[in-house]
Amino acid sequence: MDAELFPRDRAQVTPGAVHVPDWLDPGQQRELLAACREWARPPAGLRTVRTPGGGTMTARQVCLGWHWYPYGYARTVTDGDRGPVKPFPPWLDTLARRAAADALGPPAAAHPGYDIALINFYDGDARMGMHRDADERSLAPVVSLSLGDTCVFRFGNTESRGKPYTDVELRSGDLFVFGGPARLAFHGVPRVHQGTAPPQLGLTGRLNVTLRVSGLGPEQGPPAARIMGDSPS
Secondary structure: OHHHHOOOOOEEEEOOEEEEOOOOOHHHHHHHHHHHHHHOOOOOOOEOOEOOOOOEOOOEEEEEOOEEEOOEEEOEOOOOOOOEOEOOOHHHHHHHHHHHHHHHOOOOOOOOOOOEEEEEEEOOOOOEEEEOOOOOOOOOOEEEEEEEOEEEEEEOOOOOOOOOOEEEEEOOOOEEEEOHHHOOOOEEEEEEEOOOOOHHHOOOOEEEEEEEOOOOOOOOOOOOOOOOOOOOO
């Protein structure tokens, strides 16, 4: 009851990791959702990700800018319809830079700009195992935006998938940014609370828009040094 009576405050979960509730207003959420629906259309649309062990991720995904597959990036959907990856729109870079600055303050050093979006769709009992975002050459902050159903977002440490970790409730419109000492922390989504999306949004399920800086040149492949075992399950 009290959680509904009083505004939710921004919080530093750990040094370098900040949760900003209600960062997107309802209109901005609807605009971002409309864009996600367009990006999800084939070719190079929403797909089921297969893990190296032969399993599949329960959250489905579409990529912009660079196509992510376990432990690397490509310019085509190498593990799907092999279509060219959809372009990363400049307005997403502007949005990501503003989000990172709002959460963490101005960057200590310039970077070439955000150029990757991973959009994960959670429906039913979908979840995301503990993993690190470690396939980029850049360690610029990761920007995460939530739409739809509320989830439990588990943010851990940089050493292992286990404790210590903190469970954060992410609602539609929330922003979570992690960089600096928290950039390579393990994180995941152990639970999505079905039916909790704002009715006016018109979304059943949860969308997570994760924005990253690849650090890759136009023709470069995936990073030479991959941190094995970091893929979500």
